[in-house]
Amino acid sequence: MTASLSPESLQQIQRLDLRARMVVRGFLQGLHHSPYHGFSVQFSEHRRYNRGDDPKLIDWLVYAKTDKYYTKRFEAETNLIGYLVIDLSSSMGFTESQSMTKFEYATCLAAALTYLMIMQQDPVGLITFDQSVHAALPARSRRGHVGDVLAKLTNLKPSGSTDLPASLTQVAAMLKQHSLVILFSDLWPSDDPEKTWQQQVDETISALARLRHAGHDVIVFHVLDAAEVEFPYDGPVQFTDAESGESVSVDATGFREDYLRTLAEFRNAYRDGCNQLQIDFVPLDTSMPFDAALTQYLLQRQSMF
Incomplete structure (x- = not known):
């Protein structure tokens, strides 16, 4: 958890847009150092590979980064x-x-x-x-x-x-x-x-x-x-x-x-x-x-x- 995610750290910031940007930035940075490592990639454009999925849809570049199998989502899925x-x-x-x-x-x-x-x-x-x-x-x-x-x-x-x-x-x-x-x-x-x-x-x-x-x-x-x-x-x-x-x-x-x-x-x-x-x-x-x-x-x- 980063300091930007604490309500106390945002008290002095009056503008809601700045508060929200700080929260989002801190949160996305925190994902890279948490049990949800790689989850931000999945959240964006991918989903976990499930038994029965076509192996041809596996994104091997994402696998190289996360050591987990993800498949690319189609436009309608997202x-x-x-x-x-x-x-x-x-x-x-x-x-x-x-x-x-x-x-x-x-x-x-x-x-x-x-x-x-x-x-x-x-x-x-x-x-x-x-x-x-x-x-x-x-x-x-x-x-x-x-x-x-x-x-x-x-x-x-x-x-x-x-x-x-x-x-x-x-x-x-x-x-x-x-x-x-x-x-x-x-x-x-x-x-x-x-x-x-x-x-x-x-x-x-x-x-x-x-x-x-x-x-x-x-x-x-x-x-x-x-x-x-x-x-x-x-x-x-x-x-x-x-x-x-x-x-x-x-x-x-x-x-x-x-x-x-x-x-x-x-x-x-x-x-x-x-x-x-x-x-x-x-x-x-x-x-x-x-x-x-x-x-x-x-x-x-x-x-x-």
């Missing part, structure tokens, strides 16, 4: 349409440290993925949502489209509440071609008093199932603040819900064990539901370097071919 689907709810603007907010972390990761997809001439589009889906950028693969996506990301601000199941159902209805849907969200349930968080998780998993049944591949990047994962509080603390504005006072010391147990159950419920649908579920927090998330994208892309 075409992948990707959609970045980003949660705009107020809770995504939360931070308890000097690091990035969840929203900043998600948009930086989304910007880096935009560069990677355009580098591979893969069309990429952008969809944002809170209680419903907002105007989307269509998927394009031209280099100038990077600027369109990054300009849109730069001007976005998290606000209001969200309805994740309804928004994902809208996304499923919008997409007509086989696509890779990349969701960025904290997945926090709404404050609906008539529904438990388990019920809301089930509704979201059902909405994700609609995407899968429509033939789309999905990655869920579950982005939380480091404080939401670690709960570094002691004594009396007043918490305010970012979406409803309601406040509650708790004894953080006595509450920590219950909170961490519930958080683990919450994440496991999503992980299990996604696993059943063959959806990649990637838990992240705002202190984590970006390489783990980018590697998951590359692995998912590989599995589609």
Whole structure:
């Protein structure tokens, strides 16, 4: 992992395009010194040789460099349409440290993925949502489209509440071609008093199932603040819900064990539901370097071919 992949190292850089370029550059350099050595070649134009493939298609120059067998992909095999689907709810603007907010972390990761997809001439589009889906950028693969996506990301601000199941159902209805849907969200349930968080998780998993049944591949990047994962509080603390504005006072010391147990159950419920649908579920927090998330994208892309 290089320093450029750390959120802290990017804090002083205000421009999203520079942040994203640093992340991508550091990540691609890191591939050459990792267990994924040679994977960047495969990601670009090749796939691993499988039993039954025509040996005549083996690229021997790549074999000489990587000591692994790869075959050249045909033009049609490499075409992948990707959609970045980003949660705009107020809770995504939360931070308890000097690091990035969840929203900043998600948009930086989304910007880096935009560069990677355009580098591979893969069309990429952008969809944002809170209680419903907002105007989307269509998927394009031209280099100038990077600027369109990054300009849109730069001007976005998290606000209001969200309805994740309804928004994902809208996304499923919008997409007509086989696509890779990349969701960025904290997945926090709404404050609906008539529904438990388990019920809301089930509704979201059902909405994700609609995407899968429509033939789309999905990655869920579950982005939380480091404080939401670690709960570094002691004594009396007043918490305010970012979406409803309601406040509650708790004894953080006595509450920590219950909170961490519930958080683990919450994440496991999503992980299990996604696993059943063959959806990649990637838990992240705002202190984590970006390489783990980018590697998951590359692995998912590989599995589609």
